[in-house]
Amino acid sequence: MKDNQKQFRFVEDDVFARDVLDIPVKQAETKLTRIERSINDEAGPGAFEMITSFVNVNDHSTQVFSTTSIFNINKIDRSTTRALVNLRRINDVRRINKFFETINENIERDVVFIGCAETLELRHKRLLNKFPGIVNHLYVFGDYIFKRVFPKLPVTQKIYFALTGGRNRIISRAETLGRLYSCGFEVLHEETHGYLYYFVARKVKKPVYDNSPSYGPVFGMKRTGKDGKPIKVYKLRTMYPFSEYLQQYVYEKNHLDNGGKFKDDFRVTSFGRIARRFWIDELPMLYNWLKGDLKLVGVRPLSKQFQSLYPESLLNIRNNYRPGLVPPYYADMPKNFDEIIESEKRYLETYAQCGWCTDVKYFFRAFINIVFRNARSK
DSSP: OOOHHHHTTOGGGOOOOHHHHTOOOOOOOSSOOHHHHHHHHHHOHHHHHHHHHHSOTTSTTEEEEOOOOHHHHTTOOTTTOOEEEEOSOGGGOSSHHHHHHHHHHTSOTTOEEEEEEOBHHHHHHHHHHHSOTTHHHHHHHHHHIIIIIGGGSHHHHHHHHHHHTTTTOOBOHHHHHHHHHHTTEEEEEEEEETTEEEEEEEEOSOOOOOSSOOOSSEEEEEEEOGGGOEEEEEEEOOBOTTGGGGHHHHHHHHOBOTTSSBTTOTTBOHHHHHHHHTTGGGTTHHHHHHHTSSEEESOOOBOHHHHTTSOHHHHHHHTTSOOEEEOTHHHHOOSSHHHHHHHHHHHHHHHHHOHHHHHHHHHHHHHHHHHHSOOOOO
16 A cells, blocks of 8 residues: 555545444434543544444443453453443553453454554654654653663563553554454554554454563564474564564555565564665574574575465475575566566476585575675565
């Protein structure tokens, strides 16, 4: 999508039809009810209009909260609840995934959940507008270190939560969406009002219940190795946490670019773009090479989402060989996804005839493209 702002700026542009959810929507009236007035006062007119365009807040089946307490969520009557609205930003929830999981457990499938967050991007904008020049950038930097970096590192995590109680945490849009998807929700609509980001989601499945989520600078990705066996490939973090749960979402929104990767991937951090360009992020994969999960040259190990894009015949051939660090992509430099498929197929057919000589040839072709023709990872 070329205009990501338009995607979650206007309700009328969203293809999400209220008829699909069959939730009665209140017609505009000149006088607000008590609950409507409360929502309008706390969230503001813009957010109020968005919320009431999706759910009938006056209906007994709609639960409206402004809470960070799991105790309040556990009081929901699952059998009668058809929509849930929480006006409290998730930045103030100490255990966000546990909060989302509890919501999931207390509602039926397809029930709507509307919530909000102050995203990293909106927070920076607010702070830059709040303080004078130079000071604002220094404040934003310190704010980022304390409220974004400290909660993610094991050494500083306990200090951060002891001082803040987990309130006012910095969370990106990508992490917000990733947490929702990992907790069994599908996001139907996004919209910003002031400095708050609102999402409309619905329950589609049970949570993943990831007991060891990755926050640190080095993380392991679930990939497929030789004989179809799952392996964990290590990389430096270039995406926001929980981004791995958004592959299908990003693909459906943005599709692939000419290099076979996602277009306009908002999950990638500023550091990540630099690290990817110079392969800094792939240095930990040397451990996988030494361990024997990967060889030096070979097709890259795929995630489940990318495997779904590949023809079954090629996947069957791929599974016969160990994946590699240097893919045939850098030797052939294909221009689109179809050419990537053909490049990998050609490499594997050649490798089947002479393994070591194929890898030597592809390695030096890739070396020439990288060093002398400025081929770079995106």
